[in-house]
Amino acid sequence: MNAFNSLQHSVAATLASAVPESILLTDPDALIRYSNDVSGIRHGRPLLVARPRSTEELSNLMACCHRHGIPAVPQGGLTGLVGGAVASRPEGEIVVSLERMDRIRSVNVIDYAMVVEAGCVLDSAKAAADAAGCLLPIALGSQGSCRIGGNVATNAGGFNVLRYGMTRDLVLGLEVVLADGRVWNGLRTLRKDNRGYDLKQLFIGSEGTLGIVTAAALKLFPRPEQVETAFLAVDSIEAAMQLYARARRQCSDLLSAFELILRPGLEVALRSRADLRDPLQEAHPVYILAEVSATGRIDLRGLMEGFLLDSGDILRDGVIASNRAQADRLWLLREVMVDRQGRGGPYLRSDVSVPISRIAGFVSDALAALARSHPDATPITYGHVGDGNLHLNVIPPEGMAPEAIPAMIHAAEEVLFDILDRHGGSISAEHGIGLVKQAAYLHRVDATTLDLSRRIKDAFDPCHLLSEGRIFNGHAK
Amino acid sequence: MNAFNSLQHSVAATLASAVPESILLTDPDALIRYSNDVSGIRHGRPLLVARPRSTEELSNLMACCHRHGIPAVPQGGLTGLVGGAVASRPEGEIVVSLERMDRIRSVNVIDYAMVVEAGCVLDSAKAAADAAGCLLPIALGSQGSCRIGGNVATNAGGFNVLRYGMTRDLVLGLEVVLADGRVWNGLRTLRKDNRGYDLKQLFIGSEGTLGIVTAAALKLFPRPEQVETAFLAVDSIEAAMQLYARARRQCSDLLSAFELILRPGLEVALRSRADLRDPLQEAHPVYILAEVSATGRIDLRGLMEGFLLDSGDILRDGVIASNRAQADRLWLLREVMVDRQGRGGPYLRSDVSVPISRIAGFVSDALAALARSHPDATPITYGHVGDGNLHLNVIPPEGMAPEAIPAMIHAAEEVLFDILDRHGGSISAEHGIGLVKQAAYLHRVDATTLDLSRRIKDAFDPCHLLSEGRIFNGHAK
Structure with a gap:
């Protein structure tokens, strides 16, 4: 029995004291499916995958993780692009897949609100809204496989942000399991509620580092005819x-x-x-x-x-x-x-934003710089104009040696981000930071933002067990 | 020299080491104007009022407060209804009025965004947007005197929330002076930005307890024709x-x-x-x-x-x-x-919300209960249907002895809130908690919400100097 197997065995035995063993997957073949997101980067493998069927089961699981210091990373539909929801810690990490918590708890046409569990696939949630004559306006390329919990945890954007806002703008309430297993119940469909701090805002877009979203109350709209x-x-x-x-x-x-x-x-x-x-x-x-x-x-x-x-x-x-x-x-x-666009191979996928008034200047400057630095590569540019959000991607020249491509992608990204900085832009408009964009994020973030972010992480996850090391390394001070 | 004067003198001398003495008001007559909000409740008087003219001046002021343990409460247009922005601590507190920081820094029609300082009166900001053919959709009864910083700090609602959202939905970026004097610069006009935690969300609606908003970047819309x-x-x-x-x-x-x-x-x-x-x-x-x-x-x-x-x-x-x-x-x-509605006297001003589908049931139950408990009082009911937000106010009977009115208001509120609880409502849809609603809030808030809120307060204001005791008492654990 090697070190991985021995650790896996011990963690599984510990968790089985708190949750039914049947929700724990340990078989190596079964784990493969939970090991890679769309970034295409192989980050690591989970010690095991827990697939709770209810908020209570997840609460018991996390309380056990907390007692025994077992790191965990929540996972949705694996459509992320930044390695935020796959196991990657060298010391070993369990994956908590929300896929079995996929119920639509309610759709209320008068409230124009629905309550959906985190594991519900976005398309299923949209279909349920549609069947009630309503529109759930989150619209993404990955909507056939991404899950509501991931949409909330990454504050997903998409095609209709211009009209309906980001996922954040559509969340009325959340239910969250905290790092220590407590359940925070903020699952309300109130449209206005100014009682104290709006805690749900912290979980939205925090990429699983502050709590595990188990259900969301979402704003609906009349379905366009x-x-x-x-x-x-x-x-x-x-x-x-x-x-x-x-x-x-x-x-x-x-x-x-x-x-x-x-x-x-x-x-x-x-x-x-x-x-x-x-x-x-x-x-x-x-x-x-x-x-x-x-x-x-x-x-x-x-x-x-x-x-x-x-x-x-x-x-x-x-x-x-x-x-x-x-x-x-x-x-x-x-x-x-x-x-x-990538012809099936790797390429620079960027996801940047600038103020709308800077779009033309930014694209023109960026394309000129890339033409100088990478004259043989092909830039593919598209984006959501009303959001100032551009995907300015760079495809390696056909026939480039595969081993040369990662360095080329990295160099092209540096060129692009340098221009972006001059236009006051964001290196991540929609996709988040996760692991993949962490170096670029930490290179640019100011000390006060990082300090406040670390204080929040400490407040919500004092033992640093939840998606630790995503966005930033919480321990380093 | 009495104890108040002596403390005032000492605090003024301390602050004058960090900021020009000319921005400090200590004259008792001058302080009156900064002592009462619209709640009509006399909470206390400030030791002095500081009126910084720039973010830098405010930063120096707060750094000095932090070094010397001087409690401070930020203040906008004094149109609040819950005693959140007036001095009230028995141990003495300075008021930081943002009224001199009232510039409109920019209006950009292409970005549909404006940057406004916290002390700018809402109507002035609206007029500047209008002059550029745009709409700043925050619309309140108090818009002639309330200020942008207060709108942000209380997540102001109003008439047009149904279409354009709360103030939170309109904030693209913030500049904030922290309790220790550091400036957090999140003043961006990006429409999409998923870099790490969205810290601005914490300041919005936190009633001045986590930082002092000095400027806001706000979303604009095409002005309706x-x-x-x-x-x-x-x-x-x-x-x-x-x-x-x-x-x-x-x-x-x-x-x-x-x-x-x-x-x-x-x-x-x-x-x-x-x-x-x-x-x-x-x-x-x-x-x-x-x-x-x-x-x-x-x-x-x-x-x-x-x-x-x-x-x-x-x-x-x-x-x-x-x-x-x-x-x-x-x-x-x-x-x-x-x-x-109040005939110039005190009355129960409520500001509650329920899910839209519960409005009719809630109003009917509440009016029936009030008719039983307070048959001689007059309920005045109005509200924003699309937000589930009702102002169900109760006017004391004409001729009621003034000394009996406070108890009547309190009793009527208890009746109303009891019905509200049964309909899953919020005791504060728009107005916040401050001091006035604190008892009702603490009676209802769950332990996890309070614990997380206190952890956030500790993370942002570890010495508990900023608007301490509003919303909840940060020290009690």
Whole structure:
């Protein structure tokens, strides 16, 4: 029996004193599935995976971990990009998968609120809202597999943030198991509640380091009955920004998406699938995928057409989807681009944000710098204009030796982040810090922020057992 | 020289070593203006009032307070209702007034963001946004005197929360002076930023107990070019709730206010001013003041008319304002009602919230209980339906002996809160806890919430010098 097996055996025996043994997975083959997120980086393997079926079971598990000093990392749908939810500590760590806690506890149409357990897949939660005539507006590429707990823990963004906000803006209440096993019950559907500190805000976006979200009360909206989708071409990012300014003003808060795609991104999509065609006659440097949506009594088609007619001075070409199937085809272009941009291999996936007014300057500076530093690489640029959020990715040259790629990715990221710093941007708009972005985060964070963050970590997880070492190393002072 | 004067003298001398003496007010007459908020309760008097002119001056002041153990309470426009921003500690406390830090640092139309100092009066900030064609949607009865720092520190609500959210939802970034004088710089206008813990969330709504907000970056919206306002009558609160459900669905997120007023409230307004008339022919038990707003290309009048036509089965009567002046007259009824409900004397001002689906049941149960316990008192009920937020106030019988009124108010509050507990409500939807609601808060708060809150207080203000004793007593464990 090697050291890993011996430790695993001892931890499993300890935990089995507090929870049914049947919720603990120790078989090496079974553990593989819980070992890797979408970052593609192999961080480590869990000592074991616990799969509690209820808040009470999780509470017992964590109380036991706390008594015996067993480190744990909560895990959702494994769609993260920063290594935040996989085991990585050299001293050994258990994974707590929320996948079995996947119930929809309630949907209330009058309150426009639903209560969902952390392990519920986002698409299932959205379907339950939809069945009640409501919209749960969190919309992500990974919605078929990501889970609500992970959405909350990472403050997930996505396509509709412009209209409906980040996950944080949609959380009315939370139920959380703390590092010591206590249950914090903040599961309310009140819209206004100014009683003392709003503790739920701390758990949202804290990447599992302060507590394990077990259920969330989420804001719903009336489900739009009409959606108008347009694919538009302009000459430059500056023109795209002008178009955005007009859209915001003319579409009266009904704008639900305004996605920027530079030509190289569209080409990725068109090259990857023979059934996809350029929606426009000619090639253009910059595209916008825009969507407005509304319920009821609004001439939404007229709104979109009027806005586009008024923008004839900026637009070079464009098409409005005439039905849902056509709109889906337009969105498919973006989806295929995202999936296929890396040709199946590693590449620099960035997720940065700048003030909206800096988007054009930032992209122009960044592309110029990358053209100098990495002339053979291919930058793919797209993003959510209304959120100032850009995915400016860099694909290694075809045929580059695999062993050279990690260094190239790192060097390209340094170039990009250097430009970003000059534009007052964030190195992580949506994806969080986890392990992957930690060095870049710690390089930039100010001492006061880090000190306050460490004090919070100490207050909530004094033994540093929960997702320790993600975002920052809590122990170092 | 009495003990107060002697302590005042010594504290002033200490502070004058760190900041210009000219920013310290010690004259007893000058201090009066900084001693009382709108709660009408006399809590105490400040040792002195410091009026820093810059973040740096405030930082020096607080560092000095921290070195010498001088308790301080930050103060904005003194429009609070819970005694959170006035001196009250028996051992003596200085007031830090932000009134001189009132600059608008920037308004950026492309970013839809403005940066405003804490002492800026809300109306001034709104006017600056308006001048740039934007809307700062915080809208409160006290907006002519409340200040941005107080709005942030109390997570202010108001009329437009339904559409635009609480102050929390509008804060993009903060600059804060900590209890030890360090400046935390989180003053960003990024829309998405998932780098580590979102520390600003802790300061929002913490009523000055964790840090002193010196400036805020706030989200703006396109200024609506059209507003439609209607005053509607229905038979019951149940009918009002049905109407709300339809309005949300039919008005497509353009609904910006949906205010409930029961008949006794309207009567207060009509009795108080001879120039005000009932907008409708006959009396009805329940009224709704509804508003939709939009920019640009939407037939907003048609939207409102269509919705009302469709609700003929619920509506008993109603009028749509045909111009801004008429709309202002409708809003004036609500304003006069709020101002005059207490006939200038003390009364129970409540500020509770329940899930939207519980509004009708809660109001009905509460009014029935109050009719039993206080048959001679007059309940005035109004509120923000879309937020589940009710102001169910109780006016003492005319002619009640002044010395009997405080006990009556307290007893009526107990009756109300007892019903509220049964409906899963909050005793403070908008106003916070401060001192006035502390007993009711501590009676209801669970041990885990209180423990975590105290740990946060300890982490941010280890010497317990900042607004100590508001919300909860930080020292008691």
